Amino acid sequence: MYREFYGFTEKPFSKTPDPRYLYLSRGHREALARLKYVLEEKEFAILTGEIGCGKTTISRALMDTMGESYRFCFVLNPRLTPMEFLRTVARSLCCDLPATSKEDLLQEMTDSLYRLHCEGLSPVLVIDEAQLIPDRDVYDEIRLLTNFQLDDRNLLSVILMGQPELRTILAAPQYEPFRQRVAINYHLKPLTLEETQEYLDFRMEIAGGYPGLFTPDAVQKIYEFSGGVPRMINLVATNALLEGFGREQSFIDAELVESLRSELIHS
Missing domain, CATH: 3.40.50.300 (P-loop containing nucleotide triphosphate hydrolases)
Structure with missing residues (x-):
């Protein structure tokens, strides 16, 4: 599914506590x-x-x-x-x-x-x-x-x-x-906005992808929805990648993340 579409070899935002994915803020x-x-x-x-x-x-x-x-x-x-x-x-x-x-x-x-x-x-x-x-x-x-x-x-x-x-x-x-x-x-403490950007890029690179898939305004939205909590960042990012795959969008922008608001609030 979205892994192949975005060039990942594995899921970048899995829930399991894999030390390889430990972003050291x-x-x-x-x-x-x-x-x-x-x-x-x-x-x-x-x-x-x-x-x-x-x-x-x-x-x-x-x-x-x-x-x-x-x-x-x-x-x-x-x-x-x-x-x-x-x-x-x-x-x-x-x-x-x-x-x-x-x-x-x-x-x-x-x-x-x-x-x-x-x-x-x-x-x-x-x-x-x-x-x-x-x-x-x-x-x-x-x-x-x-x-x-x-x-x-x-x-x-x-x-x-x-x-x-x-x-x-x-x-x-x-x-x-x-x-x-x-x-x-x-x-x-939760991550800062800057650390949220670094966290997203870090995990995507570990999973075989490339940084920059999430635009800066999308990162701002993800930070807003997640409060900088890594587990919530993973949830928002995974839903955004699934939605982006469905739309066949090469990049994840703020409008796409915003469209997930009601789904994320009730999840």
């Missing part, structure tokens, strides 16, 4: 650099951003960047009780059948972390959609994970990723002990 570069520091120092970080701003893609890029000496453990659904959470973490650290008592469970985790350390591996716990954590006690368990350490270093890096409401939740006074453990707290 100033904010994304800063986020990636800070998370690298957290992993190198085995610290605790929080990364927040609106839905679709690229948090998950950054975590995948971080995993690819850090190399084989880092072992990433992902908790993708944090709606768990404290024990469920600890058993999920323990399972990801090589305990296939985690203990059912908390005391035994913590000992298993300690043994696993120390064994990984002796093998030259640095475990990294990434908790996605952290704003969904249902219980303050789970936050306490996350905080206590930073107690796994030797005399001179921690044994585990922890990254919490979530939507902006996570910042609101953790601003409450009862989370002061939790906040004190956080070394890096970074909020990922």
Whole structure:
């Protein structure tokens, strides 16, 4: 369909978090650099951003960047009780059948972390959609994970990723002990208009196409509709390419993007 018409070898605006398509805006570069520091120092970080701003893609890029000496453990659904959470973490650290008592469970985790350390591996716990954590006690368990350490270093890096409401939740006074453990707290902002143009051209080139397919006034419209959020930019751009293919237009202009307004508002 539109891929052949516009000269792409693959879809330029796919929804999957492919690190090849990670456009490093100033904010994304800063986020990636800070998370690298957290992993190198085995610290605790929080990364927040609106839905679709690229948090998950950054975590995948971080995993690819850090190399084989880092072992990433992902908790993708944090709606768990404290024990469920600890058993999920323990399972990801090589305990296939985690203990059912908390005391035994913590000992298993300690043994696993120390064994990984002796093998030259640095475990990294990434908790996605952290704003969904249902219980303050789970936050306490996350905080206590930073107690796994030797005399001179921690044994585990922890990254919490979530939507902006996570910042609101953790601003409450009862989370002061939790906040004190956080070394890096970074909020990922949407792209600027200029970055939106660069983002579109970057992804089209990765997909085998050429920059400039979207006229400057079309980019302005895409920015208006998307608010600079990459996932929304992908949605608008894909719909524009489909419409452009249907019209057999060589370029995507503002009039074409504007014609999608009602469709995008209700999507």
